[in-house]
Amino acid sequence: MNINATLIGQTVAFFIFVWFCMKFVWPPLMSAIEERQKRIADGLADADRAAKDLELAQVKASEQLKEAKATANEIIESANKRKAQIIDEAKAEADAERSKIIAQGQAEIEAERNRVKEELRKQLATLAIVGAEKILERSIDEAAQRDIVDKLVAEI
Amino acid sequence: MSATGEALTPQEYIEHHLTHWGSGVDPNAFWSWHIDSLLFSVGLGVLFLWLFRSVGKKATTGVPGKLQCLIEMIVEFVDSSVKETFHGRNKLIAPLALTIFVWVFMMNFMDMIPVDWLPQVAALIAGDHNQHLRVVPTADLNVTFSLALGVFGLIIYYSIKIKGISGFVKELTLQPFNVKAMIPVNFVLESVTLIAKPISLALRLFGNLYAGELIFILIALMYGANVAIAALGVTLHLGWLIFHILVITLQAFIFMMLTIVYLSMAHEDH
Numbered sequence: 001m002n003i004n005a006t007l008i009g010q011t012v013a014f015f016i017f018v019w020f021c022m023k024f025v026w027p028p029l030m031s032a033i034e035e036r037q038k039r040i041a042d043g044l045a046d047a048d049r050a051a052k053d054l055e056l057a058q059v060k061a062s063e064q065l066k067e068a069k070a071t072a073n074e075i076i077e078s079a080n081k082r083k084a085q086i087i088d089e090a091k092a093e094a095d096a097e098r099s100k101i102i103a104q105g106q107a108e109i110e111a112e113r114n115r116v117k118e119e120l121r122k123q124l125a126t127l128a129i130v131g132a133e134k135i136l137e138r139s140i141d142e143a144a145q146r147d148i149v150d151k152l153v154a155e156i
Numbered sequence: 157m158s159a160t161g162e163a164l165t166p167q168e169y170i171e172h173h174l175t176h177w178g179s180g181v182d183p184n185a186f187w188s189w190h191i192d193s194l195l196f197s198v199g200l201g202v203l204f205l206w207l208f209r210s211v212g213k214k215a216t217t218g219v220p221g222k223l224q225c226l227i228e229m230i231v232e233f234v235d236s237s238v239k240e241t242f243h244g245r246n247k248l249i250a251p252l253a254l255t256i257f258v259w260v261f262m263m264n265f266m267d268m269i270p271v272d273w274l275p276q277v278a279a280l281i282a283g284d285h286n287q288h289l290r291v292v293p294t295a296d297l298n299v300t301f302s303l304a305l306g307v308f309g310l311i312i313y314y315s316i317k318i319k320g321i322s323g324f325v326k327e328l329t330l331q332p333f334n335v336k337a338m339i340p341v342n343f344v345l346e347s348v349t350l351i352a353k354p355i356s357l358a359l360r361l362f363g364n365l366y367a368g369e370l371i372f373i374l375i376a377l378m379y380g381a382n383v384a385i386a387a388l389g390v391t392l393h394l395g396w397l398i399f400h401i402l403v404i405t406l407q408a409f410i411f412m413m414l415t416i417v418y419l420s421m422a423h424e425d426h
Contacts, residue, residue: 003298004178006190010197010302017201017259018306022251025208029231032215032224039217 125153166377173271173373175288176296177278190296197293200262201255208258230258234412241416244318244423249416252310256303257412263293264365264404268397271372294407295365297358304358307415311353314422323425353418357411364407368400 129149164172177192211227220228234254242249269291278289293299315324328346329339375396378389 003301004186004188004190006193006296006298007302007305009189009194010299011306013194013198013201014255014303014306017205018248018252018255020205021208021255022248025205025212026231026251026254028212028215029208029228030235032212032217032220033228033232035217036220 121153121156124156125149128152169377169380170370170373172286172288173275173290174370176290177288190290190298192289192291193293193296193299196266196291197259197263197299200266200293201259204255204258204262208254230254237413238416241413242420242423244420246314246419246423248310249419252419253412253416256307256415257408260294260303260361260411261404261408263299264408266292267295267365267368267372267400267404271369271376290369292365292369294361295369297362300358300362300365301354303361303411304354307357307418308354311350311418311422314419318423319425353414357414361407361411364403368396368403371396 129146132145132149176190179189179191208227208231211224215224215228231254234257235250238250238253274291275287275289279285279287281287290296312324315327319327328350329343331342331346333342372393375389375393378385378392380386381389
């Protein structure tokens with residue numbers, strides 16, 4: 001139980017150990033712990049940010065989807081409109097073409113009829129003159145009577 | 157009981173276990189050394205520093221290994237204890253607390269080793285069955301007092317450094333009664349308070365560990381008696397050992413906490 005020089009040796013050892021601990025043991029351990037704490041904190045912050053980003057992206061994506069749907073509807077609608085328009089245009093064109101063809105046909109028919117009428121009239125005049133010649137049998141001045149016949153023919 | 161050498165009486169056995177491996181001609185002279193206390197305390201201190209240093213050097217900031225985890229837990233525990241109690245700025249306090257806690261715990265832990273193992277080994281090595289060896293450095297008053305005196309020195313150093321000599325003297329003389337006439341009374345009271353700090357630190361640790369060691373020795377004596385008593389001894393040994401796990405940890409913690417508290421008080425300016 002006696003106090004002896006061990007006390008001194010031990011005290012010296014104590015201070016050396018404390019000094020060594022302070023210089024060489026504490027700093028690396030503490031820096032490792034603090035570094036890791038920082039990294040964990042950063043990681044957690046990153047995870048939070050990522051979650052927020054994801055949420056934002058989802059909102060954005062759904063918005064874009066909605067927009068795309070709206071655009072598609074618009075396109076379909078305008079296409080429908082255009083289709084109706086084209087059909088209408090085609091109908092109108094066809095109608096015009098048809099009436100044009102009909103009018104042309106009618107005009108042709110009219111011209112043909114006139115031509116035939118004229119022909120007939122001419123032939124009838126000739127026929128009448130031939131008939132009158134035959135009836136008179138004698139020489140009648142064809143030229144003198146011609147205007148009378150022509151008058152007749154015109155009255156037909 | 158000693159396997160080598162002649163049978164010892166219980167008294168001789170206890171005396172054998174309570175005698176230090178000393179140096180010097182006269183074991184009672186001041187200039188002699190307790191070689192066993194120095195050997196084990198310095199050895200354990202070096203082991204502590206080497207272990208923590210090697211882990212600290214290899215410490216990764218990524219996923220730590222199990223040993224690194226354990227050591228970081230201890231370091232963080234000490235660090236948080238210091239931060240809770242000590243509010244000044246001092247780079248020494250936390251490493252000091254860590255050194256005290258781990259070192260004292262390791263020295264206390266020597267108590268858990270069966271009392272005859274290491275003395276027997278020492279006797280075999282020395283070739284002398286009378287070789288003395290006490291393996292628990294904290295059951296040596298020299299060791300606990302040296303720790304306490306180290307802390308005491310730091311208390312005085314920081315008291316004077318923070319408050320100046322006049323501040324320190326004022327603290328000793330103008331409290332608790334701030335009247336000139338009461339200065340001698342104050343001085344006596346405050347000196348007792350101051351000196352009680354290292355003495356209580358040293359004696360508390362020493363008393364607990366010395367008593368623990370003595371009880372282990374007494375229990376070890378039972379193994380030498382008949383089978384029934386030896387069986388009882390096993391039970392007692394186990395019970396005391398488990399209880400002692402608490403004691404050694406608690407004593408290391410108390411020593412550390414009181415060191416922090418005393419140094420925190422030394423840093424406070426009244």
